[in-house]
Amino acid sequence: MKKRILASCLGAAFLFLAWLALSEIVRLPIIPSPVRVVENIGEIFFGTIAVHGAYSLGRIIAGLLLAVGVGLPVGVLMGWSRRADRLLAPLVYLTYPVPKIALLPIVMLLFGLGDGSKTIMLFLILVFQVVIAVRDSIRAIPEEVFYPLASLGAPFRLILLEVLLPASLPKFMTAIRVAMATAISVLFFTETFGTQYGMGYFIMDAWLRVNYLEMYSGIVVLSVMGLFMFGVMDFAERYFCRWQGKM
């Protein structure tokens, strides 16, 4: 753990120095010095960026909750019951490869330009990953794992709690972590219209105003946000899946 933190710090320092060097060589407003960007973040973070960040974060959390709330039960159902799987699998497989961003116009027609359609887009990107991860991991549980609970006559509630959910947790968390990168890019895109709030709006607005300093500040904050979420999920995965011991 310590090693990883150290490595991350080294990486960040390297990026910072490279950026600094580049800005010194080029000396153009399109590449401002990172020192000035950091200063700028310090000045406008609490007044401006934090609000936009909170909006983006709120949308991500809403989309994530929705995706887990729908994807987890559906995944469990498909993994547990052959019949449910036969019914739902064609639907999942047909829609799975469709690039979700292509659905954006339809989603906007149906849910408008506001928060609804932005959350739905995040939901669409995450939910399929969740369904498939959960279904596949439940399918892969060896039969013997059910013996102890089955021989105790445990109700389904306990089998779900003690076997199905813990068994699917590792793949479930990996799926979310991987899909999150796509989700953030799509969120950025959807925030460039139909709203006055969000990191996407902030960055593109700064760009249109030719305020490169603010634009860079937005990009740095958005990156740090992504990094932070990645880190939290990585940590949670390590903790909750430590019984696997492979990590």
Place this chain on the structure above:
Amino acid sequence: MIRVSNLSAYYDTATGRSMALEDMNLCVPKGGTCAIIGPSGCGKSTLLRILAGIASNYEGEVSIADASVDPEVLSIGFIPQNYGLLPWKTVRDNIRLSWKVKHPESLVPEGEETILARLGIGEELLERFPRELSGGQQQRASLARAFLLQPDVLLMDEPFSALDAITREEMQEVFFELWRAQAVTTVIVTHYVEEALYLGQTVIVLSSAPGHVLSVTENSFFARREDSGEYAAQKARLRGWLTGKGAEA
């Protein structure tokens, strides 16, 4: 009482139906123990799964206490061949699992400390995950889980196979203490003739697959560690059945 009559078990595979047990009859009186020996693949584990109420791939009659096997009603202590520990639970949570299912209202099983001490499961082992245990340690955790449940019937599938000779004898003693205290009806599957003679009031020898009963012996050496000529003769007789030479050996 455990009663099995005309039991046949089968597996449906890609190449068709294959029989695992054929026309099997068995009766273990209430509070009695029965040891089952037989060659690998003869259907011993299949039989225990059926007795535990988790397999339905059979025909014939199976009853425990004059009722059909219902794990929801009965407390069945089942120790599967691969110990049946859940990999995502610590040893402590694994051991408490069966208690938790049967007694949701109380947190800590009665007599937990005594049994853990008797099985040599220390505080440090309790915090580990199953993959961090040796085979023998996993086996002891599995025994602890079954013993703590204070079951109506105890079904053990080669429960001492991964233990060294000394530990095995110790664990057999622990089993006896428990069996005496709780008078639990027990079926134990083993590969060792000596173990069968020590733990089984009745010793049943099964044929190779599909398994059927070759011999039923009322065992006079039950709970005795013995080395007499008579004992050796009994051992040889059972070996004879196992190796296919039958009763003439």
